[in-house]
Amino acid sequence: MKKILLVEDDKQISEMLHLHFNAPAYHLTSCEKGKQAVVLATTEKYDLIILDIMLPDISGWEVLKQLRMKECGTPVIMLTSLGEEADKVQGLELGADDYITKPFSILELMARTKALLRRTEQSKPEDPDTPEEIRFKDIHIDKVKRKATIRNERLDLTPKEFDLLYLLASNPGKSFSRFELLELIWGFAFEGYEHTVTAHINRLRIKIEPDLSKPEYILTSWGIGYRFSE
Amino acid sequence: MKQRHFGIFRRITIMVFTLTAALGALFILITYLAAMHFYQASTQLLNKDVAAHIATFTSPFEDNGLNKQKADSVFQNAMVISPSAEVYFLDTTGTVMYFHASPKDIKRWHIPLRNIRRYIASGGRLYIKNDDPRDPDNEKIFSAAVVNGKTGKLGYIYVIFGSSEYRNATQMLYKSHVGNLALEAFIFIIIISAGAGFLYVNNLQKRFTKMIRVLERFQNGDFEARLHISEKDEMGMVAQSFNKMADQLVYNIHRLTNSEQERKNLIVNISHDLRTPLSVARGYTETLLIKRESKEISEQEQTEYISLIITKIQQVENMVRQLFDLSKMESAAFEFQKEPFIFSEVLQELVKAFALSAAEKQIQIECINGTDASWINADIRLMERVIQNLVVNAVSYTPKEGKIRITLERTDGELVFTIENEGPPLPDDLIQWLNASEENNTVKKPSKSTIGLSIVKRILYLHQYAFEVKKESGYGNRFSFHMMIYQFAD
Numbered sequence: 001m002k003k004i005l006l007v008e009d010d011k012q013i014s015e016m017l018h019l020h021f022n023a024p025a026y027h028l029t030s031c032e033k034g035k036q037a038v039v040l041a042t043t044e045k046y047d048l049i050i051l052d053i054m055l056p057d058i059s060g061w062e063v064l065k066q067l068r069m070k071e072c073g074t075p076v077i078m079l080t081s082l083g084e085e086a087d088k089v090q091g092l093e094l095g096a097d098d099y100i101t102k103p104f105s106i107l108e109l110m111a112r113t114k115a116l117l118r119r120t121e122q123s124k125p126e127d128p129d130t131p132e133e134i135r136f137k138d139i140h141i142d143k144v145k146r147k148a149t150i151r152n153e154r155l156d157l158t159p160k161e162f163d164l165l166y167l168l169a170s171n172p173g174k175s176f177s178r179f180e181l182l183e184l185i186w187g188f189a190f191e192g193y194e195h196t197v198t199a200h201i202n203r204l205r206i207k208i209e210p211d212l213s214k215p216e217y218i219l220t221s222w223g224i225g226y227r228f229s230e
Numbered sequence: 231m232k233q234r235h236f237g238i239f240r241r242i243t244i245m246v247f248t249l250t251a252a253l254g255a256l257f258i259l260i261t262y263l264a265a266m267h268f269y270q271a272s273t274q275l276l277n278k279d280v281a282a283h284i285a286t287f288t289s290p291f292e293d294n295g296l297n298k299q300k301a302d303s304v305f306q307n308a309m310v311i312s313p314s315a316e317v318y319f320l321d322t323t324g325t326v327m328y329f330h331a332s333p334k335d336i337k338r339w340h341i342p343l344r345n346i347r348r349y350i351a352s353g354g355r356l357y358i359k360n361d362d363p364r365d366p367d368n369e370k371i372f373s374a375a376v377v378n379g380k381t382g383k384l385g386y387i388y389v390i391f392g393s394s395e396y397r398n399a400t401q402m403l404y405k406s407h408v409g410n411l412a413l414e415a416f417i418f419i420i421i422i423s424a425g426a427g428f429l430y431v432n433n434l435q436k437r438f439t440k441m442i443r444v445l446e447r448f449q450n451g452d453f454e455a456r457l458h459i460s461e462k463d464e465m466g467m468v469a470q471s472f473n474k475m476a477d478q479l480v481y482n483i484h485r486l487t488n489s490e491q492e493r494k495n496l497i498v499n500i501s502h503d504l505r506t507p508l509s510v511a512r513g514y515t516e517t518l519l520i521k522r523e524s525k526e527i528s529e530q531e532q533t534e535y536i537s538l539i540i541t542k543i544q545q546v547e548n549m550v551r552q553l554f555d556l557s558k559m560e561s562a563a564f565e566f567q568k569e570p571f572i573f574s575e576v577l578q579e580l581v582k583a584f585a586l587s588a589a590e591k592q593i594q595i596e597c598i599n600g601t602d603a604s605w606i607n608a609d610i611r612l613m614e615r616v617i618q619n620l621v622v623n624a625v626s627y628t629p630k631e632g633k634i635r636i637t638l639e640r641t642d643g644e645l646v647f648t649i650e651n652e653g654p655p656l657p658d659d660l661i662q663w664l665n666a667s668e669e670n671n672t673v674k675k676p677s678k679s680t681i682g683l684s685i686v687k688r689i690l691y692l693h694q695y696a697f698e699v700k701k702e703s704g705y706g707n708r709f710s711f712h713m714m715i716y717q718f719a720d
Contacts, residue, residue, distance in 0.1 A: 103547050178579065195610035202571045202605075212718055213603050220575050222601055223582035 002047040002117055006030040007037040007063065008079065009056050017050070020106055021113075034058035038066045041074060048117060050109075051096075052079040061094060068095045075120050077112060079104070097187065119187065134169045136229070139208065139217065141169055150208055160185060161204045164197075168218060168228040175221035201226055239435045243427060250423040254416040261412040271357040273391055274371040278354030280315065281375035281387040284308075290319065291377040291384040296328050305330040308389070318363060320386040326363055327385060338366040346374045346386060362390050437465060445472070453480045496553075500681075504549060507542035514539050552681040555615075559688045566609040566692060570716045573606045573613070573645060574638055580617045581636065584625060591630050595621075598637040604645045605716040612689045617647075619682040620709055624651035627707070640715070648710040655701040664699040667691075 004021055008014050009032045021028040029046075031037050034055040041049060049067075053060035064076055078099035097119075098112055134141040138151045146162055148155045157165065163185045168176065176184070178194035186196070201218060209215045221227050288307070290300035296319060308317045319328040324343045326336060338361055345360040349372070359369035370392035377384045437459070447455035456476060457469035514535045521527035558564055578600055588595050606613075624634045632652040639646040656664075664687055690697040690711050700708045 195614060198571055198576060198610045199569055202569065206570065206718070212605060215603075220572070220578075220601075220603075222575075223578040225579065 002026050003045065004028050004113070005037065005041055005044075005046045005049045005074075007034065007049065007055065007060070008032070008052040009054070010052075013052075016106065017109075020110060032056065034060065034063045037063050038070075041067055042070050042072050046074050047120075048113060049074050049076045050079060050113075051076050054081065064094045064096060075116050077109075077116060115183075130166075130170050134166070136169060136172070137216070139169070141166055155207055157204070157207065160200055161207070164200055165204055165208075168226065172228045173230040175224045175227040177225040181225070239431050239438070243431050246427040246431075247420075247424055250420060250427075254419050257419075258412050258416055267357075270371050274357055274373070275355070277312065277315070277373050277389070277391055279373070280308075280312075281373040281389045282354075284317065284387045284389075285375040285377050289377050289387070290328075291379065293379045293381055293384070296385075298328065301328050302330070312391070314391050316362075316364075316390045318388045318390070320388050322383050322385055324386070329363070331364070336363050338363045341388065343386075346372075346388065349374055350376055362392065368392075441465070441469065448476060453483070496681075500549065500553060504546055507545040511539045511542040511546075514542075549681065552685060556681055556685050556688065559685065559692070564692075566612055568607050568609055568693075570605045570607045570718075571610055572603055573608075573647070573713065574600055574602050574604070576610065576614055577617055577636070577638070577647075580614060581621065584618075584621045588625050588634070591625070591628070591632075593625060593628050593631070594633050596633065596635045598635065599640075600636065600638060602638045602640055602645065604638075604640060605718070606645060606713045607716040608693050608695075608713065609689075612692070616686050616689050616711075619686050620649050623680065623682055624649055624653075624707075624709075627651060627653040629653055643715050645713045645715050646710060647713065648708065650702060650706060650708045652702075652704075652706040655705070656699065656707050661699050661701065664697065 001024060004026055006014060006017055006021075006028055008017075008030060014030045014032075018028055018030070029040070031040055032055070034057050037049075037051070037055075040046075051060045051063060055063070060078060064078070067074070067076070075097040076095070078096045079102055080099050081102045098116055100109055100112060130143065132143045134143075139148065140150075140152075141148045143166060146159075148157055148162060148165060164181065167181070167184060178197040181197045181201075182194060185200075205212060205215055205218050208217055217229055219227050219229055284304055288300060288304050290297040290304060301319060305317055308315050317330065318326050318341075320341055321327050324341045324346070326339050326341065329336065341361050341363060345358055349356055349358050349360075354373065357371070360372050362368060362370040370390045372391065373389040375387045377387060441457055441459070444455045444457050453476065456473050459466045459469040518527070518532065518535050522532075578597070581595055581597060581600075585595060621634075621636075628634055628651045634652075635648075635650045637646075637648040637650075639648065660683075664683060686709075687697060693713075695714075696712045698710050700710075702708050
């Protein structure tokens with residue numbers, strides 16, 4: 001049974017969630033205030049927190065910040081409203097694992113919850129099957145040192161760009177959709193945020209491709225996504 | 231008509247008049263003083279020899295004293311010659327010895343000799359005054375001579391001019407040419423300056439009144455009121471500034487009214503558009519409740535109703551989201567992030583995502599030159615919205631088994647996106663509005679417009695991408711926009 005903490009001041013939403021997050025799969029505890037949520041989350045062990053942003057005392061962002069400061073690593077799904085979208089990035093930086101916009105579909109929330117719980121259980125142990133070193137054409141990737149070079153020149157990559165390059169290069173010829181990449185690299189997956197992947201793929205291309213009009217490393221799988229050259 | 235108080239003009243008039251009058255009075259005073267001194271100095275000069283003559287020809291001084299008979303005849307002669315002259319005989323110390331009056335009239339018996347000596351030394355050419363024995367408070371002009379005998383200095387002959395000096399001076403002012411001239415000039419100046427001043431101020435005041443009338447008209451809501459002042463003076467400048475300001479204000483009011491009207495239309499449309507799916511959802515929910523009570527509904531029907539309700543709610547949700555996004559994009563503070571990307575990749579992915587909903591209506595989506603690898607520099611998320619909205623729009627307006635054609639075309643430094651769909655043509659006013667530039671506020675947003683296309687227009691405007699909407703010659707619509715191809719610096 002998974003223990004879930006719901007921080008939400010709207011009673012109707014709270015009641016609706018109680019209808020779905022129930023025994024035997026879940027045990028849902030709900031509280032209405034931010035400060036109370038911080039106390040609960042740090043004193044008891046939860047598997048997941050569903051956190052609303054608009055709370056009567058402190059904001060959901062503040063709750064998240066305090067939790068992460070207190071080294072409470074419980075996965076968090078933020079519930080945002082329209083108009084708070086600009087804050088999503090901020091939320092992710094603060095350490096939110098996913099977010100869902102109100103009005104939301106209960107089915108979607110259930111699916112995200114399951115996915116996030118699954119991800120937290122699976123994560124950590126490194127996949128031993130992936131190669132430590134990859135060489136392709138002029139590119140050389142060293143997984144252990146987290147270092148990539150092109151024609152022996154070190155590439156200046158951000159962590160996300162490195163992860164993206166490594167994931168694609170370790171699966172040459174395999175097409176990844178933007179959505180998949182979002183889930184695999186960023187650890188969260190929801191519609192309407194795929195442009196982040198597009199942005200990173202293109203920044204990566206600008207750094208590694210000799211001719212940007214004819215990419216030879218990161219190829220387009222038209223209508224599907226991206227793949228690494230075989 | 232309302233009585234006005236022109237404080238400034240009244241004050242200017244009073245000021246000008248007061249100044250002129252003061253200057254005039256000062257002029258008269260100066261003239262009077264000048265005339266009086268001229269009169270006195272000339273009298274003194276003309277009579278400078280009177281005392282000397284008496285001393286030479288009829289001196290009553292004798293070595294053993296004053297010959298009073300002689301003295302009396304001197305008084306008589308003097309009176310005949312000049313009625314204003316009064317003769318005194320002084321001893322060597324300046325004390326009055328003999329005179330022609332009652333002793334009680336004499337208020338000062340001792341006359342200081344200093345000025346008398348100076349006068350004699352100058353040969354009578356000095357304009358100088360000295361004490362009058364009868365009126366010691368007011369110094370008078372005089373003539374004096376020293377009388378010498380065998381034993382030396384016997385005394386002085388001292389003649390005061392001025393017994394009637396004041397009367398003369400006043401008369402002079404009224405009668406003399408100088409006095410009259412001054413008075414006439416004074417009156418003339420006052421009249422002319424007051425008249426000219428009044429006319430000038432009156433003219434200014436008239437122009438000002440005209441100006442105030444126009445301002446009042448404007449203030450009372452007549453926004454056509456403008457100042458017509460051709461003079462290039464300060465008032466002309468004020469008028470020009472006012473006219474410019476009024477034009478700007480009218481322009482802004484016009485814009486505001488337009489956008490207010492647009493907003494009203496939008497709200498009317500939105501509430502209508504929202505009401506429809508809401509009514510359907512509510513209707514089916516109520517139907518479910520009623521039918522479940524009477525148990526005359528099959529499981530399958532229940533599922534159908536519920537999915538319909540969900541679809542309708544999603545429609546409402548989508549509309550609210552779009553409306554929110556549009557208002558956000560229309561705010562001046564809206565920021566977006568440009569970065570280079572391959573447009574066709576995003577396009578293909580989105581087209582693929584919509585292929586399913588198109589297939590439900592057996593609509594074919596054809597993509598020409600869809601793998602053009604041109605890079606553009608734009609906000610990825612916003613450009614996704616443009617493609618989404620245009621494709622969704624095309625799919626919903628294309629009839630069953632219709633066609634949609636998407637073309638990417640590379641021209642001079644530009645990537646041109648075109649989407650054509652079969653179906654009923656868009657209303658003319660909507661096409662006109664979509665093609666009008668954002669700055670052009672004369673084209674009103676049609677009452678019937680879709681939020682989706684408004685968002686497209688807004689995003690393309692933000693990116694400065696030219697947007698064009700046309701009716702197809704046959705049956706359908708054609709939307710296209712031009713994107714600058716991004717050139718890497720290398």
